[in-house]
Amino acid sequence: MSNTTTMSNDSKTLALAEQLIALSSVTPQDKGCQALLIELLAPLGFACETMQSGDVTNLWARKGTTRPLLVFAGHTDVVPTGPREQWQSDPFLPSHRDGKLYGRGAADMKTSIAAMVVAVEEFTLARPDHAGSIAFLITSDEEGPATDGTVVVCEKLKARGEQLDYCIVGEPTSSSTLGDMIKNGRRGTMSGKLTVKGIQGHIAYPQLAKNPIHLAAPALAELAAEKWDKANEYYLPTSWQMSNIHGGTGASNVIPGEVVIDFNFRFSTASSVEGLQQRVHAILDKHGLEYTLAWTVGGRPFLTPRGTLSDAIAAAIKVETGINTELSTTGGTSDGRFIAQICPQVIEFGPPNASIHKIDEHVEVQFIDPLKNIYRRTLENLLPPAST
DSSP: OOOSOOTTSSOHHHHHHHHHHTSOOBTTOOTTHHHHHHHHHGGGTOEEEEEEETTEEEEEEEEOSSSOEEEEEEEOOBOOOOOGGGSSSOTTSOEEETTEEESTTIIIIIHHHHHHHHHHHHHHHHOTTBSSEEEEEEESOSSSOOSSSHHHHHHHHHHTTOOOOEEEEOOOOBSSSTTSEEESEEOEEEEEEEEEEOBOEETTOGGGSBOHHHHHHHHHHHHHHOOOOOOOSSOOOOEEEEEEEEESOSOTTEEOSEEEEEEEEEEOTTSOHHHHHHHHHHHHHHTTOOEEEEEEEEEOOEEOOSSHHHHHHHHHHHHHHOOOOEEEOOSOOOTHHHHTTTOSEEEEOOSBOTTTTSTTOEEEGGGHHHHHHHHHHHHHHHSOBOOO
16 A cells, blocks of 8 residues: 555545645644645635634634624644654655555544535535635644633634634544544543641551541542432533542651542533532541642533534434434543533534544545535535525
């Protein structure tokens, strides 16, 4: 099989995906990806606005002024390659083997961005009189801290009163095959760093010390056994998990003066940040611990119940692939959590995710044009010809 790029391929979506993969846009760098998108969108009538925030490049491109407004959202940044010598081909040289397109960002999520752009081009050329408006919200800060990216754009859009109606985020949501799963929400993530105080001492004289590990253990067991909320149609029960625990000086004959526990909540819309924090403190206080607890909220949960947008995407998937898609809220966080604060319906949909963030990341070429077609069919379902 050839290990070289196939820019001459008849598929415009494949060609654009290859162009984007060839740009080594590791977070927070964009490396010209958004400039390339502007070159393609501006001739279609999009007003393109670059919003720089620190080292992060963001793009807001909109065509039309009427509602409903359908937004395609995504990120041009990719995670680091890892050991490049372990890749079968250069991660930033789009390559083909066994019917797959290889390269960092192939699945997460440059193929989705390419498919969105070409879908919009086909749709607007075929239906120039469509109702509503179309926009793109693209960032180079999704894989990193996510503090200068989509959240900044959303704040600016909210401040100037722009109203979003639908948003499709191109995250790789499919599982085994294209279209078998879309995400209609994501769990929130909240971490805590708990430090339980004790008194350091010689292990042979425990009466002169105070072992924080022993003191913390009953409370940790209760936290681990707690039922934080119940599962529902869209979410698994909220999960509390310890990720690290550290105490001691390294010596086997010293009772430590403190123990530090890192933990994380993955929580649904059935729970709140404030409610979970209060319940954790109540359990720790009940056990009489001397402690400090620092909280970090990585993202709040969001949910789009079955409705206009999910139905439009599901119908497009059914026509294009014959698959009845599944709604899911599993997986990690995404920029959908920010967009959901200003947009009532947010759905994530993209190619299979089995290879994302891995060595030899790839997408099956057979899925690329159908992905574009699903985006186009969704546009057709949501933005019919304007009434005369």
